[in-house]
Amino acid sequence: MAARSGVLDVFVVGSCMMDLVSFTPRLPRPGETIHGNRFITGFGGKGANQCVQASRLGATTAILAKVGQDNFGESYIKNLKENNVNTDFVSQTDGVSTGVAQITVDEEGQNSIVIVAGANLFLRPEDVGRLEEALVSSKVLVCQLEVRPETTARALRFARRHGVKTILNPAPATEDMDPELYDLADILCVNETEAEILAKQPVRNVEEAETVALSFLKHGCQAAIITLGPSGCVVAHNGDPTPHHVPSRSVQVIDTTGAGDSFVGALAFYLARRPDLELVEIARRACMVAAVSVTARGTQSSYPYRSSLPDVLF
Ligand SMILES: Nc1ncnc2c1ncn2[C@@H]1O[C@H](COP(=O)(O)OP(=O)(O)OP(=O)(O)O)[C@@H](O)[C@H]1O
Numbered sequence: 001m002a003a004r005s006g007v008l009d010v011f012v013v014g015s016c017m018m019d020l021v022s023f024t025p026r027l028p029r030p031g032e033t034i035h036g037n038r039f040i041t042g043f044g045g046k047g048a049n050q051c052v053q054a055s056r057l058g059a060t061t062a063i064l065a066k067v068g069q070d071n072f073g074e075s076y077i078k079n080l081k082e083n084n085v086n087t088d089f090v091s092q093t094d095g096v097s098t099g100v101a102q103i104t105v106d107e108e109g110q111n112s113i114v115i116v117a118g119a120n121l122f123l124r125p126e127d128v129g130r131l132e133e134a135l136v137s138s139k140v141l142v143c144q145l146e147v148r149p150e151t152t153a154r155a156l157r158f159a160r161r162h163g164v165k166t167i168l169n170p171a172p173a174t175e176d177m178d179p180e181l182y183d184l185a186d187i188l189c190v191n192e193t194e195a196e197i198l199a200k201q202p203v204r205n206v207e208e209a210e211t212v213a214l215s216f217l218k219h220g221c222q223a224a225i226i227t228l229g230p231s232g233c234v235v236a237h238n239g240d241p242t243p244h245h246v247p248s249r250s251v252q253v254i255d256t257t258g259a260g261d262s263f264v265g266a267l268a269f270y271l272a273r274r275p276d277l278e279l280v281e282i283a284r285r286a287c288m289v290a291a292v293s294v295t296a297r298g299t300q301s302s303y304p305y306r307s308s309l310p311d312v313l314f
């Protein structure tokens with residue numbers, strides 16, 4: 001059953017995308033038609049991914065998102081419901097397609113991707129205005145940058161004003177990100193590539209990640225987390241001059257797609273449900289959840305449920 005508003009742990013303002021994945025012997029050249037071996041669809045979009053992971057861990061969740069009035073939109077809403085996500089704030093926009101990512105993967109695992117944001121770009125600041133009652137009583141707001149930045153900014157500003165904790169995953173990252181967004185983030189969470197783009201300096205190892213995480217605090221966020229794939233993550237927060245490295249468990253890697261979103265979703269879950277835990281411990285547990293997600297294929301299809309995880313994580 002969907003959660004009633006008023007008791008939400010995690011509210012996400014963000015994207016829904018259908019992944020359309022073709023597996024081919026090699027990538028096509030311009031003007032060329034080739035035959036693939038296999039085709040699958042998957043549910044993606046950073047906003048929805050993070051929301052679904054938080055929900056599977058047991059958080060009550062809702063998402064503000066837009067999809068098209070098409071088959072993809074219908075099936076996306078159904079997918080959210082099946083994941084126990086409240087869809088009261090998901091609407092179908094007329095005359096525009098659901099966001100899609102057309103992905104071609106060759107036999108070496110190389111890919112080429114075309115993203116059409118579609119309905120995601122129709123999510124406007126006014127839409128945030130309409131959900132303020134639900135947002136005010138949520139514990140955590142999670143935002144990314146796959147929808148218009150002014151929509152993200154409005155949601156974060158509102159949450160901040162009402163004491164709702166904010167997580168910003170500024171992805172995809174741009175060099176010219178609005179500096180106000182740092183101030184609005186209780187936790188800024190990025191991967192290595194995004195950290196490099198934002199900080200304009202290399203993040204190749206734990207030490208460089210620690211330096212960059214500290215530099216993010218100077219920009220105004222309360223805490224910064226940089227995820228480092230198999231090396232786990234680095235956590236820095238205000239009032240503590242020393243950053244912490246949290247190693248990840250070593251696992252049998254099958255497919256890392258969506259690991260970053262699994263991490264952010266788990267982070268939101270713990271922040272809402274275990275505010276008693278230190279941020280470093282929250283990050284350690286989020287690493288454990290994300291590490292499980294790389295042991296199965298796909299994006300949302302690889303995200304673990306609470307029932308499959310050890311009790312000590314809860
Ligand atoms: N090979 C791995 N082994 C163990 N844990 C991993 C591995 N890859 C990712 N993780 C876990 O997932 C978290 C996020 O991974 P990562 O930093 O690669 O994010 P990402 O680059 O945004 O992910 P992706 O782009 O693949 O969706 C890591 O902090 C770690 O906990």
Ligand SMILES: *[C@@H]1O[C@H](CO)[C@@H](O)[C@H](O)[C@H]1NC(C)=O
Binds near residue numbers: 173192193194
């Ligand atoms: C970080 O995430 C972006 C998507 O926002 C992705 O394109 C990039 O490959 C990721 N970086 C790493 C090191 O996985």
